[in-house]
Amino acid sequence: MKPSHTLFAMSLMLSSVAFAGSELDSLLGVLKANGTIDEAQYQRLIAEQASSKSELAEASLPRSTADASSGLKIVSANKQFSAQLGGRVEVHGAVYNDDGINMGDGTTLRRARIYVKGKLYDDWQYKFEYDFAASDLKGVKDAYLSYRLKEGTELIAGNYRVPYSLEALASSHANTFMERSLGFAFKPGWHLGAGANLSGANWTWNTGVFGDTADQNTAGEDGEWIVGSRLTWLPYQANSSLVHLGIAGLYGDRGDHSDMTYKSGPESKVTKINLVDTKKITGVDSYSQTGLEAALTLNRFNLQAEYMAATLRRGEGDLNFDGWYIQSSYFLTADSRSYKKGRYAPVKPRSILGRNGIGAWELAVRLSEVDLSDADIFGGQQQDLTLGLNVYATPQIRFSAEYIEVLATSNPKTAEPELFQLRAEWVL
């Protein structure tokens, strides 16, 4: 047996370990043809390898993978199927420097969401999410099925967020502040509906038609019918920097339910008090809302602003309300915000607190305002200034501290309270 033969055999053997298939048979065939082994030896060796080959075959097959870094996740070997159990829990604590009104210091379980989501045959995706926290958020959140017609064209049906507002659509784990701004009074939130989500390399366009929310179970007709659409554009994107522009509009027909309410707390939800509140506005036939979005991320630096306006049509004359915020943040560590398809995504710190670093640290400031008074409706005006510190300990865990000063409020029962609040938040 020449050295080169030996090496050839070795090379085939090594292959056979990986492919565990025909290579060993080929080798034995070659050796028999060369006269190195006789027919009897050949038959015996073929038989001897049979059982070990089948075990090898199984061991070297691609397998489904299981991941524990974000809840439980399983991905099929061919990547066409996946399923994940995940969630998000938030605990808030707040102390209020009450100014004429007892706002209620304390603690609260703000969010406790568990979801199951998955992919079927590559093109179908589903998600079901429920919030278990004993708050006004309790109930069904995402509960949708989507189908990818082709890359960048997705059909969706079920309970999902009406496409409106940059901060309303981003996860609370991705937004910079503990609570969304005062203008979140205009949030449409989740509704049962169907629509199309289109996207390209640097734009998204989502449109849908919606009825009740999933947790409404009223006897009459659906409370309202909404058509909503949102268009976003990234005129600039490079590495960790981007410029985001967005515009959204929605039209709501109030159907049987002509009463509407807009209200907002002091960007803190340990208290249940809403400093601005239109109370029940009766006789609303329809309403429309518009939204303008702009954001800039330059590595560690962020600037983000939105303007939201609502017009309510009723017999006694239209009502106009609006709100806006402008916010900025800066990472003390070499981190930056993430962005995906028209929304900011959760920050992924470059280092892990307590292992290879201190996580990501971010300072933030926000000025926001809302005006819910018009004609005979005295919902009130409010303006807040917020200073915040975020510590992203790991990609899953985040701590926040905020000082909020209510700069101005027309609420007659209170002057301008201050508040300090803390949050621990983790995704699973």
Added chain:
Amino acid sequence: MKPSHTLFAMSLMLSSVAFAGSELDSLLGVLKANGTIDEAQYQRLIAEQASSKSELAEASLPRSTADASSGLKIVSANKQFSAQLGGRVEVHGAVYNDDGINMGDGTTLRRARIYVKGKLYDDWQYKFEYDFAASDLKGVKDAYLSYRLKEGTELIAGNYRVPYSLEALASSHANTFMERSLGFAFKPGWHLGAGANLSGANWTWNTGVFGDTADQNTAGEDGEWIVGSRLTWLPYQANSSLVHLGIAGLYGDRGDHSDMTYKSGPESKVTKINLVDTKKITGVDSYSQTGLEAALTLNRFNLQAEYMAATLRRGEGDLNFDGWYIQSSYFLTADSRSYKKGRYAPVKPRSILGRNGIGAWELAVRLSEVDLSDADIFGGQQQDLTLGLNVYATPQIRFSAEYIEVLATSNPKTAEPELFQLRAEWVL
């Protein structure tokens, strides 16, 4: 070294990859015995292989498997243990041609069930399921533990469905129509109980004793005590064809709770209106129900019928109510219904919509009737005709469209409404 020795060594080596155990030691022993290696070399090589052998051993062990095609599922390597997180979500939309009564067009999240089920030591099985939809279905569904005494003999305890009615026991994912028939007024539903489930190759016999439902948490005695039994028989079964016959009976003692109600909507649950409704019947001491089932599946063709009757015993004299349905369906594609242990199971389409085909398409028609009037109780009569189309996109995803015409109703407030409804349903 002779070629045959080399080959023998190679054959052992290959085995060692698979078995990663004693074969390499054997090889080295042989080589040492042959004088090919000396004692020192032998000891060194044995030591060198140790760590790589242990890694090989681990890599070639049979492993638990993880599956993502139906929620998350894990099966232990020895198949004795399994655990699965799954569920089912349904979104319905309906438009009613109201005839004298506002039934309420709109959308609803009809079901949102998440379950965990599993197998322990081969013979024990458990399931816990909760419905998160804000409907009358919200709450604990299956919550049972079962033990297989031997093949075909299973003991079960916990919250599970009283064995009654072919369509009541089948999953909504397996039933042909969006809603069960008018006779579903007689559904006993889930109760806390214990029983025995017996089965053979072509028969099942389930019997149980039941108390409260899991979601009842009343201060007094359990609302009722129920004994229920159901026997099914497959006189014919071959490939995709079968004949099913079934008979069921249940007896309920009303105990402390002598009030009863039977009611039924128009086979549509977006509206909350029940066109037939006995309202509260007082003074019921006990009641009994009987059910007859017959079904025929001939490849693509199905025919299914049930008759349900109830007798309520009270001081003022007995009351008798009944209902029935007959339905037929035909697959336009080369598909057929599935059946397992006395129940129809979800359809598994032969092709996947958008990948290798159009899924499974099924046309269906149903006529159903219920009579809830007797003696002094005027619950009303109703008769419905339903035309349906089902598109099974994948084994997990199904879309339905139905036109229902209420042929007759004794409800004084309405004549005969028509309705059109759509459903998207997916299991996870």
Added chain:
Amino acid sequence: MKPSHTLFAMSLMLSSVAFAGSELDSLLGVLKANGTIDEAQYQRLIAEQASSKSELAEASLPRSTADASSGLKIVSANKQFSAQLGGRVEVHGAVYNDDGINMGDGTTLRRARIYVKGKLYDDWQYKFEYDFAASDLKGVKDAYLSYRLKEGTELIAGNYRVPYSLEALASSHANTFMERSLGFAFKPGWHLGAGANLSGANWTWNTGVFGDTADQNTAGEDGEWIVGSRLTWLPYQANSSLVHLGIAGLYGDRGDHSDMTYKSGPESKVTKINLVDTKKITGVDSYSQTGLEAALTLNRFNLQAEYMAATLRRGEGDLNFDGWYIQSSYFLTADSRSYKKGRYAPVKPRSILGRNGIGAWELAVRLSEVDLSDADIFGGQQQDLTLGLNVYATPQIRFSAEYIEVLATSNPKTAEPELFQLRAEWVL
């Protein structure tokens, strides 16, 4: 090629199967250096191995493991991450020999808990648990995040049990009896808070500050502020035997919510009746509780006792209540209780019912008392004697039967009822 060269090459090859990395390249390098193969052969062989090597690499990498024996569990290959979906379901049935009061025989779904817990980067742990049973237990249970500063020093925040009482802190799957003792009236239960958990080889010391419970969502200030601390010590521990001593204290400031209630049922929760009940005690400024614990496990034999006392401070004068129990159990099979970090843990039977044995069988007896009367508050006294039998079928499944005799109660509406109750419990 000398035999020793061949063997050296073989040894490298075998290593390459396991490490699938640089060893094959090393071998080829050696063979080229020896002149066994020429440059062209070397290049070709290097190229040929490339694809099989990468497949080998993947196949031989340590993988995450998936486990189905306790819900679904995934552990990452490096053991730094894990995630588990688990839970616990309990069905109770009870018959009461009512003595002057209708307690309500029947069945109930006592607990139906589902949790997700996990480990992130080794040092972070989280858990979220919800009870779905329609009982007073329904709602958020554990919802915490903890961080291990170093071995034996853990920081924790979120909703978790105030550290108080051996039986209150143990899982119902680990406690000997179906319900905790009469003194469980003093349970602080779960609250939103933060604290430190310290532990050594034979001691634990847990301290925390707490506000509302997670399910309280009141508008005013948190109902109370609690500081609690518990110290446990194992003066003796060997194999299946141990001596446990514990002491705990807590101080509660009632803040806005000055009303308090202590109450207790007859150690049975199918009935909703509390035989002792202080009803609403008004004007409580603050309260404190102390607890003493002692337990002995000697292989099959167990002895456990606790004393709990509460002092309520109010304008009209202090109130003092207390309670205690002493219990003993003995395993008929060669089993014993488990213990971990200051708490008893679920029993792991040595044999599996129906496979290799009969599981673990345990006889138990308990005497317990509570006194909720003092000054102007007539909550009542009660003393119960319980005889119990536990059958641990598998580590996950347990059945219990109990006979309880109320030896004495000052409740004017009843003399001393007897009761018999059964439980089926399984963890998933």
